[in-house]
Amino acid sequence: MAAAILALSAVAFSLEYAVTNVANLSHGELLTVGAYAAYLVQQATGNVLLAALAAALAGGCLALLVHTTVIESFVRHGTPRMTIFIATLGLSFVIQNVLVIIFGATNVAYTIDQGAPQQIGPFLLTRTADEILVSAIVITAILYGIIQHTKFGKALRAVSQNRDLARVTGINARTVASTTWFLAGLVAGYAGFVLAESIGTFSPYFGFTFFLITLAAAVAGGLGKAFSTMAGAVLVGIALQFTGAYISASYELAFAFAILALVVLIRPRGLFTSARRSIFE
Amino acid sequence: MSQYLTSVLTEGSIFAIMALGLNIIWGWSGDFDLAFYGYVALGAYMTLVLTIGRPIAPAEYILGLQLPYPIAVLAGVAASALMGLIVGLIALRHLRGIYFSIVTLGAVYVVYVMAGQYVPLFDGYNGLSGLFDPMASTFGINYNNYQYFLLGFCFAIFLIIFVLTERLSRSRFGLALRSLRDDERASAAFGRDIYRLKLRGYVLGAAIGGLGGGLFAAYLSAFNPSAWSPIETIVIYASILVGGKGNGKGVVLGVFLISVLLQESTRFLPQIPNQPELVLALREVIIGAVLVLFLRFRPQGILPERRRVDPDRGDDGGGRPGATNPRLVDDLASSGSEPIAG
Numbered sequence: 001m002a003a004a005i006l007a008l009s010a011v012a013f014s015l016e017y018a019v020t021n022v023a024n025l026s027h028g029e030l031l032t033v034g035a036y037a038a039y040l041v042q043q044a045t046g047n048v049l050l051a052a053l054a055a056a057l058a059g060g061c062l063a064l065l066v067h068t069t070v071i072e073s074f075v076r077h078g079t080p081r082m083t084i085f086i087a088t089l090g091l092s093f094v095i096q097n098v099l100v101i102i103f104g105a106t107n108v109a110y111t112i113d114q115g116a117p118q119q120i121g122p123f124l125l126t127r128t129a130d131e132i133l134v135s136a137i138v139i140t141a142i143l144y145g146i147i148q149h150t151k152f153g154k155a156l157r158a159v160s161q162n163r164d165l166a167r168v169t170g171i172n173a174r175t176v177a178s179t180t181w182f183l184a185g186l187v188a189g190y191a192g193f194v195l196a197e198s199i200g201t202f203s204p205y206f207g208f209t210f211f212l213i214t215l216a217a218a219v220a221g222g223l224g225k226a227f228s229t230m231a232g233a234v235l236v237g238i239a240l241q242f243t244g245a246y247i248s249a250s251y252e253l254a255f256a257f258a259i260l261a262l263v264v265l266i267r268p269r270g271l272f273t274s275a276r277r278s279i280f281e
Numbered sequence: 282m283s284q285y286l287t288s289v290l291t292e293g294s295i296f297a298i299m300a301l302g303l304n305i306i307w308g309w310s311g312d313f314d315l316a317f318y319g320y321v322a323l324g325a326y327m328t329l330v331l332t333i334g335r336p337i338a339p340a341e342y343i344l345g346l347q348l349p350y351p352i353a354v355l356a357g358v359a360a361s362a363l364m365g366l367i368v369g370l371i372a373l374r375h376l377r378g379i380y381f382s383i384v385t386l387g388a389v390y391v392v393y394v395m396a397g398q399y400v401p402l403f404d405g406y407n408g409l410s411g412l413f414d415p416m417a418s419t420f421g422i423n424y425n426n427y428q429y430f431l432l433g434f435c436f437a438i439f440l441i442i443f444v445l446t447e448r449l450s451r452s453r454f455g456l457a458l459r460s461l462r463d464d465e466r467a468s469a470a471f472g473r474d475i476y477r478l479k480l481r482g483y484v485l486g487a488a489i490g491g492l493g494g495g496l497f498a499a500y501l502s503a504f505n506p507s508a509w510s511p512i513e514t515i516v517i518y519a520s521i522l523v524g525g526k527g528n529g530k531g532v533v534l535g536v537f538l539i540s541v542l543l544q545e546s547t548r549f550l551p552q553i554p555n556q557p558e559l560v561l562a563l564r565e566v567i568i569g570a571v572l573v574l575f576l577r578f579r580p581q582g583i584l585p586e587r588r589r590v591d592p593d594r595g596d597d598g599g600g601r602p603g604a605t606n607p608r609l610v611d612d613l614a615s616s617g618s619e620p621i622a623g
Contacts, residue, residue, distance in 0.1 A: 023379045074577060083576050085379050086313060086518070090572035093515055093565055100562035208512075212390055219383055254394045257387030261371060264384060 003237025004136035005198065008191040009210065010218040010233035011143065011226050012184040016063070018160035018224045019177040020071055022084045026092035028211025030185050032099060034059040034192030035202045039110050052193050059189015060182045066091060067181040072174060092208060099204035107203045110196045132194045139187060140230065146183070147226060156180055160224060209253070213240070216256035220263040287432050289545055294435040295496045296540040300517050300532045301446050302489025307518070308527035308586070309455055310482040311462030312377075316368055316385035318514040319392040320361040320487040324494025325504040326396065327357035329409040342404045350415035354495035361491025362484050364392075369483040373476060377465075389511040397506040408505015415499050435496050442489060447529045458482050459527070516540060519572045525582030534584055543567060 009031060016024045037058030042051040070091060074084045147153040155176045158166040167173045195210060196202040214233070221232015236259055243255045299321055306314045331353035335345040348356070372384045396403050403409055414427045422430045449455050457478055460468040469475055498504055516539065524535020547564040575582070 023383070070573065070577075077577065079577070079580075082313060082378050083580060085382065087573045087576045089515060090519070090569040090576070093512065093569035094573070097562040097565040097569065100558055101566070105558045105562070212386070215383055216387060219380070251394060251398065254391045257384075257391055260387055261384065264376065264380070265371065 002198075002241060003234050004133050005191055005195050006214060006217055006237040006240075007230045007233040008136055008139060008187055008194075009214040010221065011140070011230045012188040012191065013211075013214055013218050014221075014223060014226045014229035015156075015180055015184040015187075017218075018226065019156060019173075019180045020067070020075065020084075021081050021163075021224075022071060022088065023215075023223070024066070024071075025085065025088040025211075026066060026095055027188060027214065028207035028209070029092055029095040029099075030059040030062055030188035030207070031192030031195060031210060032096070032202070032204060032207030033062050034189030035110070035196035035206065036099065036103060036108075037189070038193040038196065039108060039202075052190060055193030056186040056190040059187070059192060060185035062095075063181045063185025063188065064178060067178055071181075072177070096204050096208060103204065105204060107201045109201050111200050128197060132198065135190075135194070139190070143183075143187070143226065152176070152179065212253055213256045216260040220260050284428065287428050289541060291428070291432045291435050291500055293536060293541040294432070294439040295493055295500060296517070296520070297439050297533050297536045298435075298442050298496065299490055299493035300520050300536045300540075301442050301529065302486045302493060303514075303517050304486075304521055304527065304529065304532045305446065305449075305458075305482050305489070306486035308521060308532070309450065309458040309462065310479055310486075312373070312479070312483070313379075313382045314385050314483070314486070315382050315511065315514055316389040316392075317486070317490055317517065318509060318511050319389035320365055320490035321494040321497065322396065322504070322509050323364055323392065324354075324357040324361045324491030325498040325501075326403045326409065326494075327360045327491075328353045328495040328498040329412055329504055330403065331356055332415065333409060333411040336404070340404050340407065341401050342409060343402055349419075350412075350499065354492065357495040357498075358488050358491040361494065362488040365484045365487025365490075366480070369480045369487075373479045373483060386511070389514075393506065393511055404505075406506055408503060408508065410503030410505075412498055412502045414502075431499065435500070438492070438496065442492070443529060443533065446489075450529060454478075454481070515572065516568055519568050519575075522572060522575050522580070522582055525584035525586060526580075527586035528582070528584050531582050531584035531586070535582065538583075539568065539571070543571075 009027075012030070013024065013027045016022070016027065034055035038051040038055035041054035042048065045051075066088075070087065071084060074087060145153075147156060155166065155171045158169070158171055159173050159176045159180075163173050166176075192207060196206070199206075213236075217233040217236035218229045220236055221230065222228040236256060239259060240252050240255060243252070299317075302320075303314070303317050306312055306317065328350070330342050330344045331346050331348045332350055333345070334347045336342050346353075368385060368388045372381050372388070376384055397406050399405070414422075414424070414431075416422075416434075417424075417427050417430070420430065457468070457473055460471075461473065461475055461478060465475055501508065520535035520539040521532050522535065523539055524533065525531020544564065547560055547567070550560050550563070
């Protein structure tokens with residue numbers, strides 16, 4: 001289940017990377033904002049479905065805002081991508097602390113009825129866990145459909161391979177990038193909601209912590225190709241579940257990065273990318 | 282008031298030392314290292330476990346010696362340098378750009394998690410405390426004057442580090458690191474051993490970070506995981522960026538503006554009841570925003586790094602085109618023939 005959330009978060013991160021070539025260090029804040037939005041809406045309406053929608057929308061809007069106000073400005077100025085990468089770290093710092101100012105730094109308890117656990121095959125799952133798994137699969141299927149079988153998806157892939165060449169063929173790269181970020185934000189916001197729901201508590205810093213695992217998983221899988229990233233995330237997620245169960249969950253982050261270090265040393269291009277793509281900058 | 286000023290200046294000197302260390306890694310060598318605060322923390326932790334003596338139950342930590350403070354700091358520096366070497370050996374070999382940053386970010390979080398969760402190491406989240414007024418008895422300084430002594434001590438070390446890094450910056454080593462930053466391939470073609478040079482710069486930076494940590498431990502007299510987080514590095518980055526990346530004087534100016542002036546000015550904002558973290562959060566919002574704005578509009582900082590210009594490149598007429606810069610020729614002759622690192 002954690003693997004499913006990790007996969008959602010990682011695929012969104014990978015999409016952001018694909019169209020702008022920027023590893024967005026403020027990605028975790030999309031999840032955090034999603035969690036807060038879901039919490040507020042659920043407090044107001046008591047409806048889980050509305051809460052999920054609000055989470056996705058909040059994530060999408062924040063991603064769009066980040067892209068149009070900051071990233072696009074840097075890209076148009078011709079700033080090296082390393083500089084943009086650093087800027088997104090500053091941005092993450094800003095968003096985290098704006099959330100602290102609005103909501104305070106304390107943990108917010110977010111409990112919803114998990115439902116009775118039931119046996120499915122070898123797994124013991126609660127109703128919430130079922131919903132998370134099913135929704136993750138549905139979202140993946142929809143994303144796959146969009147990326148592989150629509151005109152927009154084709155444009156997205158073109159921009160991700162070569163932005164300038166895509167523009168020469170009449171693709172409005174800026175619109176494609178903005179839309180992709182919005183789409184990624186929707187997925188990330190929703191991931192934030194299910195993460196908060198499954199952990200049961202969150203704070204302004206919770207997205208960043210989870211983002212670090214996302215980052216390890218995404219880089220291990222291979223950046224920029226949405227579905228290889230996803231495969232990596234699922235593997236890392238499952239590996240973490242095992243280490244968490246057999247050793248200790250508090251070392252999860254350390255394990256995630258140990259996996260990353262191993263992958264980087266053995267197969268620096270990522271596990272599921274074609275050999276031609278090098279990670280050399 | 283003078284007590285307050287002394288405290289601020291001491292902290293400023295310590296931050297300046299850290300920033301000068303990070304400037305070697307980021308400013309000269311061009312690597313965006315996110316592990317840096319880990320070296321500061323390790324320096325501080327090591328200094329503490331080597332000076333505060335045996336742990337009293339229920340506290341537990343490694344070593345627990347009572348060495349003289351300067352020796353403990355040197356051991357802390359050595360520990361940080363060693364960790365820098367290990368991280369550098371892995372991260373600098375093949376990785377550049379964001380991949381280097383991500384792996385160093387991972388490394389520092391591993392250290393952070395270990396320091397916080399593995400209690401026998403540095404007593405977990407309780408952290409270490411009890412380093413009171415180191416060297417006071419040796420020099421016979423009483424309690425009232427101690428803070429002036431500490432300021433003098435930290436400032437003297439800051440001056441030493443500043444002079445050393447300024448000299449090193451103009452040395453062959455400093456120039457070679459910059460050449461890697463500006464064009465790794467060209468530099469390799471001139472026979473530079475990229476990996477080894479970068480590694481040397483990295484370890485040196487980490488060691489200076491550890492030194493800053495050792496002094497910080499004396500200033501705070503305690504250290505625990507809630508006192509630092511890996512993201513703290515961003516404040517040092519903001520200082521370097523605002524002042525002028527790669528320029529020692531700029532870095533010091535940046536530390537003064539960000540770590541001293543900004544930090545202290547927000548302290549005078551009115552406190553809002555029940556919201557103790559508000560002012561702190563506001564300060565961090567400002568630091569993050571300053572970082573983003575400077576990156577966008579003035580990435581070279583207030584005092585930009587002075588670029589060396591090849592005297593033959595200008596239109597002075599007389600010179601042959603190419604390498605008649607004596608320094609370059611000299612460098613070429615002495616650089617040896619080690620294989621180029623991939």
